[in-house]
Amino acid sequence: MSEGNGDLGGLAAELEAAKPMEGFKDFTQFTAPTRVISGRDLLGSAGFEFTKEGATRAFLVTDQTVRGTGLVDTVSQGLEDGGVEVAGVYDDVPQDSDTRAVEAAATAAKEAGADALMAVGGGSVMDTTKAAAIIFTHGGAAREWEGYYLLPRANEGMGKPEPLVPVACVPTTAGTGSETSWVVVIKDREAQLKFQIADFPLFPRLGILDPASTATLPPQVAAGTGMDALTHAIEGYISGEWTPHTDAYSLEAIRMVRDNLRRAVLTPEDEDARGNMLIAADLAIVPVNCGAGGIAHSMSHPCGARYGTPHGLTNSINLPVVIEFNARHPGVARRLRDVAVLLGVEPQGGSDGDCARAVADWCRALSGDLGLPQRLGEIGVEKEGIPLLADDAMGDGATLVNPVDPTPEDFIGLYEQVI
């Protein structure tokens, strides 16, 4: 870990040169086309809002837990009050969105004569809905669309992409940010892997952020998903793919998590805190949309695929050691001083490296206060599996954008620290 700005020799200078953390970049890309509304009592006006996106007959996608809370009934009423018919409900999305659910939801929506899809749920429900929109619009099976920028578009695949059926999302967790992202992650249970589909039409048309949607969220889920948002924000700020746009979103997201996550989890009746966490999650996904991520995610994805660990919770465990690992890059350590200042943990007279350690410790303390496990072994990951996890992590897309290029041995060392 860098001990200050003067330590630029050897590896540190090499890291600075490989992925500069300041200056004007050769290329950046920013896009945030989803219309997001936030506030109170918005579920009752779901139809009023969705009709502006062209919906007249919406098909709802959810899971049985969310349906059991009565939230889907509230949203359905809100749709109908705004003149949007409810064509039907698919409520069988599993904890990890899978190909079966995607294809079943698309088929059911088609058979119901829907002209719009609405997700009411967490990340899996939203990803299921977005992927179902592809099949609803273009046909095929979910796995056939795996990849980046492969949805049909003009000019022999190089022009404007064809739009999908309108999708709206009502997130019931505050963490994944899928309501404003252009990526879906789907599990292929037969192949025992998770795959991604990413393209611009996957940005939903509408996101509705209403704290009533998270009122019945179990505290541990609220905590884990909130830590997911924090991971997006911090990894975004120290990613090799940082941009001025992502910096702005990351820092505000970190500030909002700092001020709201404890309250949202420990005093769940605090509607302001829950509402602000929905917005924090929404801000924190923007860096991810711009390609700014890091290896806490590379480490978490294989744990989810191989051991079924909850994504946010796994990120929460991995984030502190990844912060410390990446702080060997002097530019990252300098950025972590910004974060330490924002969090109010900057050590007086401390080096950038001290600030990085302080940020990592703050993250550990936060997850501890929220009652979350601190080790992967506590959530079912086996020590014997580390070599395979490290191999998977090397191939994760987030590894490509980490500020420090890790080796397989680095990943093994990181997993061993948190197992």
Place this chain on the structure above:
Amino acid sequence: MAYFKDEQEVYQFIGKLFEDLAVDPELGPKTQAANTIVQYQYSNPDSVITVKMMPGDPQVDCGPTDMEPEVTMTMDADTAHKFWLGKVNATVALARGQMKSKGPVAKILKLLPITKMIFPRYKKMLEDAGRQDLLEAA
């Protein structure tokens, strides 16, 4: 104007690079650890290279093939040329859609760290062939 005049030139250089890698005692086993079949579909000029990266069973087909690719990478042949010279940021190329991937791209993303070792070989191949024009064009 495209760097390569026809598909044969693509195969002569980029295809040969893959063929050399397949039998390289140091890099061959590392690439074959990917355990997949990748097809590179190039445009300008249209050309296809299919590479079997499986332990102990490498194969490279330039043009038509019987192999069924698991991963497909699509890009302009100029982008591929610049990539192997170390002049394309893969992250940016993927973000801009200059490189498009289909299938489980993670299998080949884990090979990116070793591509840095390949860049000098491609450069030397062009130098040995007296193709200063291709070196300078990129």
